[in-house]
Every structure is written in C-alpha cells, then in structure tokens.
Amino acid sequence: AQSVTQLGSHVSVSEGALVLLRCNYSSSVPPYLFWYVQYPNQGLQLLLKYTSAATLVKGINDFEAEFKKSETSFHLTKPSAHMSDAAEYFCAVTAGPDSSYYMIFGSGTRLLVRP
Amino acid sequence: SQTIHQWPATLVQPVGSPLSLECTVEGTSNPNLYWYRQAAGRGLQLLFYSVGIGQISSEVPQNLSASRPQDRQFILSSKKLLLSDSGFYLCAWSEAGSIQYFGAGTRLSVL
Numbered sequence: 001a002q003s004v005t006q007l008g009s010h011v012s013v014s015e016g017a018l019v020l021l022r023c024n025y026s027s028s029v030p031p032y033l034f035w036y037v038q039y040p041n042q043g044l045q046l047l048l049k050y051t052s053a054a055t056l057v058k059g060i061n062d063f064e065a066e067f068k069k070s071e072t073s074f075h076l077t078k079p080s081a082h083m084s085d086a087a088e089y090f091c092a093v094t095a096g097p098d099s100s101y102y103m104i105f106g107s108g109t110r111l112l113v114r115p
Numbered sequence: 116s117q118t119i120h121q122w123p124a125t126l127v128q129p130v131g132s133p134l135s136l137e138c139t140v141e142g143t144s145n146p147n148l149y150w151y152r153q154a155a156g157r158g159l160q161l162l163f164y165s166v167g168i169g170q171i172s173s174e175v176p177q178n179l180s181a182s183r184p185q186d187r188q189f190i191l192s193s194k195k196l197l198l199s200d201s202g203f204y205l206c207a208w209s210e211a212g213s214i215q216y217f218g219a220g221t222r223l224s225v226l
Contacts, residue, residue, distance in 0.1 A: 034214070036217075041203075041220070041222065042219055042220065043121075043205055043217035043218050043219045043220045044159075044205065044207075044217040045217075046214055046216070049214060090158065090159065101147065101209065101213070102147075102149060102161050102164045102174075103149075103161075103215055104161075105158050105159040106158060107157065107158035108157075108158045108159075
C-alpha cells in the first residue's frame with residue numbers, strides 16, 4: 001500500500017530564502033511521485049513529477065525535487081522564495097488497481113512567505 | 116488541448132436538500148475521472164473514481180454518490196445533505212497511470 005507523509009503543516013520563510021517542503025512516501029512498488037500547488041479557492045496545479053527517470057526533477061517556477069530511494073523522500077525545494085509562492089503544497093503518490101491509478105495525497109503544507 | 120470544467124464554483128445549500136455537482140472534460144477520450152473532497156485545513160480525500168462509463172468505485176462510504184452517464188461527464192450527488200458534507204470538492208481527470216489534472220473546484224457550504 002502507498003502512503004505519503006508531509007512533515008510540517010505550515011512552513012514560514014522570508015522572501016529570498018530557501019524553500020524546503022518535506023515529503024516521505026511509502027510504496028510497495030516503484031512509485032510515481034508528484035508535487036501540486038493550490039492557491040486559495042482554486043484547484044490543484046502540477047508543479048513537477050517523478051516517473052522513474054532522472055532523480056532530480058525540475059518543475060515550474062524554479063521548483064525542483066529530488067527522489068531519494070534510500071530515504072524514501074521526495075522533498076520540494078526552491079532556491080529563493082517569492083511572495084507569489086505563498087500557497088498550499090501537496091505531495092502525492094499514485095496507487096490503485098489496474099488502470100485506476102488514483103492519487104494518494106499528503107495532508108498538505110501551507111507555505112507562508114514573509115516580506 | 117484538454118480542459119476540465121467544474122460547476123458551480125460556489126454553492127450554499129440547506130441541510131437535507133439534494134446536491135448535484137457536475138464535471139466535464141474536453142479534448143480526450145475515456146479518461147479516468149475522480150471526485151475529491153478537501154475539508155477545511157485538511158488534505159484531499161478521494162471519494163469516487165471511474166475508469167469508464169457506468170463504472171464507479173467508492174473509496175469512502177458516506178452520504179454521497181457518483182455517476183458517469185457519458186464518457187467525459189462525472190456527477191457527484193446527494194439525496195440529503197448533511198452539515199458534514201461542507202467542503203471544497205475537486206474533480207480531476209487523467210489518462211490511465213498518468214498525471215491528474217484538476218478542475219477549479221466547488222465550494223459547498225451546508226447550513
């Protein structure tokens with residue numbers, strides 16, 4: 001069975017500082033992993049995905065994540081936070097029988113960016 | 116290109132009233148379709164998914180039901196809403212084993 005754990009329901013950083021949002025997964029099969037961002041009262045937008053190719057994945061808006069099998073982690077980073085990065089971020093892993101492949105989401109991390 | 120439409124954007128309903136939320140996808144065939152609920156301050160909970168017309172799988176037994184009358188249409192319903200049904204409902208689609216794309220969501224308030 002698959003599961004995702006996001007450490008820290010809230011993360012606060014200063015504008016220009018490094019962003020690090022943590023995600024650990026559990027999976028009985030090689031996982032596909034995703035990071036989504038959700039702005040208030042909107043749907044989820046895909047930031048990046050890992051699908052067993054390169055372990056360092058680059059996404060939109062200078063976000064990137066590194067798949068570390070030994071640590072079962074897929075942490076999201078960005079070198080320099082912008083005010084516009086303030087949102088909620090969800091890590092997800094695919095699961096499900098046959099062709100369903102529904103996603104299991106972490107509980108989310110709200111990123112606050114201080115001026 | 117593919118697009119997903121979800122409506123209404125917001126809805127206020129009294130307890131005990133029925134519910135119908137609709138989601139349609141354009142630009143693809145035989146997508147997998149999903150309904151999620153996001154309660155305030157919590158993550159996403161998968162409610163239903165469908166891999167084809169008339170095929171509905173329920174993940175959480177509750178006061179809601181889903182139907183897929185057409186290939187690219189997914190409907191979330193309830194006969195009698197409860198206060199606990201309040202939340203943000205998200206529809207999503209994907210090609211099998213691929214990325215899920217989300218609609219803009221429906222904010223449901225049950226009073």
